[in-house]
Amino acid sequence: MQTSRKNLEKPAVKAGLKLPVTASDWLVLALFLLLGGLLLAKIIFSFNIMWQIFNYPFQVDESEGMIVSEVGMMAKGVDIFAPPSREIFISAPYTPLYYWLNLPFLEIMPGSFKPGRLISFIATLGSALIIFRLVLLYGKTRTKPSFSGAIIAAASWGSLGLVAFWGGAVKPDITAVFFNLLAIWFAAKWDLGQRAFRFLGTDGWLYLSALMAAMSVQTKQTAFAAAAAVLCFALIKRPLSALKFLGLYLLLGFAPMWLMNLLSNGGFWWHIVTVHELPWSFSNYWKFASAFTLNYQIYLVVALFFATLYLVEILPRLLKRRNPFPTLAQNPATLLLGYAATTLLVTFSAGTYGGNHNHLLEFAAAMSIGVGLSLSRLREWWQSDTKQIYRWIYPLALLLLAVQALAMFVAEGRIKPADFPVLGSIAPTRASLTFLHDRFSDPEWLGLQYRVPQPDQINGYSRVVQFITNDTGALIYSDDVSLVMPTGKRIFTTDTFTQTHATFYGRWDESQLVQMVRERKFSIIVLRESIQKRVSEGGQLQDIYLSPALASAILENYDQTCPDRATIYEPKDKDKSKRCG
Numbered sequence: 202m203q204t205s206r207k208n209l210e211k212p213a214v215k216a217g218l219k220l221p222v223t224a225s226d227w228l229v230l231a232l233f234l235l236l237g238g239l240l241l242a243k244i245i246f247s248f249n250i251m252w253q254i255f256n257y258p259f260q261v262d263e264s265e266g267m268i269v270s271e272v273g274m275m276a277k278g279v280d281i282f283a284p285p286s287r288e289i290f291i292s293a294p295y296t297p298l299y300y301w302l303n304l305p306f307l308e309i310m311p312g313s314f315k316p317g318r319l320i321s322f323i324a325t326l327g328s329a330l331i332i333f334r335l336v337l338l339y340g341k342t343r344t345k346p347s348f349s350g351a352i353i354a355a356a357s358w359g360s361l362g363l364v365a366f367w368g369g370a371v372k373p374d375i376t377a378v379f380f381n382l383l384a385i386w387f388a389a390k391w392d393l394g395q396r397a398f399r400f401l402g403t404d405g406w407l408y409l410s411a412l413m414a415a416m417s418v419q420t421k422q423t424a425f426a427a428a429a430a431v432l433c434f435a436l437i438k439r440p441l442s443a444l445k446f447l448g449l450y451l452l453l454g455f456a457p458m459w460l461m462n463l464l465s466n467g468g469f470w471w472h473i474v475t476v477h478e479l480p481w482s483f484s485n486y487w488k489f490a491s492a493f494t495l496n497y498q499i500y501l502v503v504a505l506f507f508a509t510l511y512l513v514e515i516l517p518r519l520l521k522r523r524n525p526f527p528t529l530a531q532n533p534a535t536l537l538l539g540y541a542a543t544t545l546l547v548t549f550s551a552g553t554y555g556g557n558h559n560h561l562l563e564f565a566a567a568m569s570i571g572v573g574l575s576l577s578r579l580r581e582w583w584q585s586d587t588k589q590i591y592r593w594i595y596p597l598a599l600l601l602l603a604v605q606a607l608a609m610f611v612a613e614g615r616i617k618p619a620d621f622p623v624l625g626s627i628a629p630t631r632a633s634l635t636f637l638h639d640r641f642s643d644p645e646w647l648g649l650q651y652r653v654p655q656p657d658q659i660n661g662y663s664r665v666v667q668f669i670t671n672d673t674g675a676l677i678y679s680d681d682v683s684l685v686m687p688t689g690k691r692i693f694t695t696d697t698f699t700q701t702h703a704t705f706y707g708r709w710d711e712s713q714l715v716q717m718v719r720e721r722k723f724s725i726i727v728l729r730e731s732i733q734k735r736v737s738e739g740g741q742l743q744d745i746y747l748s749p750a751l752a753s754a755i756l757e758n759y760d761q762t763c764p765d766r767a768t769i770y771e772p773k774d775k776d777k778s779k780r781c782g
Contacts (some may be wrong), residue, residue, distance in 0.1 A: 321367070432450075437535075476708055500572055506575045
């Protein structure tokens with residue numbers, strides 16, 4: 202896997218379209234077209250999900266309502282990173298860049314989820330493009346770029362259910378992934394000796410990589426995978442350049458945070474660090490990691506083939522040298538596999554209390570790159586070693602990836618035996634589909650990402666919003682902020698999940714809120730679930746969105762009036778003529 206830098210100096214040769222000659226080449230073309238067709242169909246389904254989410258008027262994840270409401274406060278001059286106050290709970294758990302990207306649009310379209318969803322969608326497309334470019338760039342260090350490998354890499358990214366959901370939601374994760382991929386791409390250009398701008402010298406692309414890595418950590422504070430990978434690679438390649446990268450990264454990424462913390466009197470630190478100091482459990486992590494592995498197992502196996510090949514080729518060279526760094530630095534795959542390793546480390550944050558599968562997104566991007574790199578190497582074998590039996594691993598990999606694409610359809614429940622009136626009645630077909638469903642089945646939590654909002658869900662929430670709007674009371678409390686924003690009424694919390702665990706750990710004082718409930722200051726309280734129903738089914742008084750004290754105060758002073766998509770509570774002494782229903 203030794204890099205041939207001479208390949209970079211050769212002029213590109215434009216090859217015309219060549220039709221397959223042998224039967225084996227026709228087979229490979231057929232498998233490639235089959236895989237491409239399945240991935241294209243999967244991407245179309247993903248776009249449909251994104252479109253449905255884009256037009257959905259309420260939050261699809263609690264972070265959406267939190268971010269949009271907090272950006273709305275910023276537009277009104279509120280410092281969302283100020284120290285916590287008993288008057289209102291503002292979560293603001295992310296570094297500010299994603300907020301700032303939304304701000305100009307939400308000043309024009311207050312309370313709208315569409316700007317943030319569009320930003321995430323653009324970042325998703327941008328990430329696919331960078332994945333494509335990275336695989337092509339690696340090909341330039343060998344014989345020639347593999348367009349087929351690059352296309353499959355980008356398409357595999359677009360086929361993932363994780364991307365279909367988070368790529369259309371108001372959430373900073375996928376934007377941070379985009380900036381990190383740019384950082385890796387720019388570092389790869391630096392590794393190949395390319396120059397960005399003459400005035401920046403030989404390290405120009407490395408400086409731009411530091412800028413992108415800084416923008417990523419300014420988008421989400423845990424998005425450090427690219428910075429760590431680039432820094433480690435630069436240290437073994439050119440230590441002085443690595444120090445420049447580190448200095449610029451700290452200056453652009455963390456100096457603004459230090460300044461914001463200073464100006465907010467420590468509030469910024471509370472929002473992005475203190476409130477996130479939560480317990481970690483392996484069982485919580487494994488719930489997400491094992492489901493990811495089960496769903497995308499063939500993608501992972503194909504990607505791991507490239508890593509295995511890298512180790513097989515480079516380890517003998519490393520053992521022959523006292524200093525392994527030059528050997529590692531001469532191989533451009535070291536940077537890409539180093540990035541994969543750091544993204545794997547980032548996945549462990551999914552094990553934190555409240556963690557979700559969005560923490561697996563960047564590893565999914567690295568996995569997609571690995572798929573493309575594996576196919577690029579396998580295609581080399583197919584074209585060069587025409588008499589070797591191992592060249593057949595390439596068509597086998599294409600076939601396995603086609604099975605992966607089909608399995609994702611089946612696991613989501615999109616393909617059933619009943620969809621095929623003739624074939625579906627045949628036992629082998631039913632058995633095959635059942636096998637794929639069981640082998641690649643989605644756990645319930647992962648299945649959420651494939652469910653487009655149903656009309657009755659939209660209508661139900663719309664009725665709740667209309668009732669809140671028509672109510673003459675000035676004060677409303679809800680654990681779903683997206684139901685309060687359209688009414689224009691005051692928001693008392695932007696994130697009840699964080700509020701509840703911050704209360705539990707003594708990081709926020711809810712006494713004033715509880716007292717307001719006891720004094721029946723809120724004309725309406727809207728909750729996702731009925732407290733009475735949960736208790737009657739053997740559950741606890743509180744849930745992850747409601748503390749015990751707050752739940753008790755609601756039951757003592759409010760009646761449940763209208764169960765709908767959300768549960769409405771109204772004061773016990775409220776005029777019955779003004780109540781819901």
